[in-house]
């Protein structure tokens with residue numbers, strides 16, 4: 001899309017709504033143009049977060065169960081499209097779109113029809129938090145900020161009726177802690193697939209870990225950094241294009257193979273010093289900062305400096321030091 005046609009004031013208004021925590025108060029989609037502009041900009045960035053999550057699911061060997069896919073709170077529909085781009089349409093017999101905004105559902109449906117000819121696409125026209133009936137897979141993206149705690153709990157319980165739940169939110173402290181609360185609420189009903197390497201109580205909830213939150217960083221496609229439209233977007237809205245923090249949660253009712261001994265997820269960015277790096281690692285024993293010595297692992301240290309983003313690792317540690325480190329999944 002040509003960014004010359006974008007109404008920057010509308011995007012600014014939408015963004016002020018999202019950041020101000022008032023977006024839940026009433027429907028803010030005022031016209032189809034709002035959705036067109038959102039879809040070309042903010043939604044693309046959300047799509048790159050979905051790409052990160054979906055790539056990890058593929059790495060973990062996860063694939064969707066057959067049946068209906070529901071994009072709850074679909075907005076312009078980027079989550080559903082990203083999912084179908086990654087996993088294809090062959091196992092999906094219906095894409096359901098639900099949003100309190102009729103305008104949003106119509107737009108998302110139009111965009112999905114353009115992309116996935118022949119796919120059965122349905123929208124729902126009633127306004128209730130429970131929304132439509134239980135799907136096989138439910139996608140939830142960037143809605144927490146707009147829901148009351150009661151609506152969030154009702155949504156989590158509704159989501160747990162599906163076989164699989166994929167939930168992506170901004171990587172803020174509040175969103176992460178809410179996703180952790182949802183994880184705890186549903187942990188006995190569903191298996192935890194990601195981002196965790198275990199299904200026990202979340203280690204962030206342990207005393208001493210109050211300052212931490214479970215967040216990760218997606219990478220935008222490199223060509224946006226030399227693209228005039230995206231640099232205009234960055235200037236107009238004062239957004240750092242490199243910054244794509246997310247929190248996410250994937251749960252599934254199907255049996256899940258437990259990850260190997262020592263499986264660890266690195267949370268947030270490693271902190272680099274002259275002779276060592278500190279990494280916040282999460283494994284079934286808890287969430288704990290560990291030290292990686294440059295002199296023992298020069299290659300790993302070098303790749304950390306280059307912005308390494310391989311967050312799933314196998315570690316062998318002695319006290320607080322990482323003695324052995326290797327990727328949990330080898331690249332094909």
Ligand SMILES: C[S@@+](CC[C@H](N)C(=O)[O-])C[C@H]1O[C@@H](n2cnc3c(N)ncnc32)[C@H](O)[C@@H]1O
Nearest residue numbers: 043046073074075099100101104141142143146
């Ligand atoms: C920030 S947008 C995110 C849209 C889309 N999921 C995405 O990731 O781009 C939040 C969406 O949630 C919808 N929404 C907010 N409260 C809702 C509710 N109670 N029921 C259904 N949809 C809701 C809004 O209309 C909006 O489309």
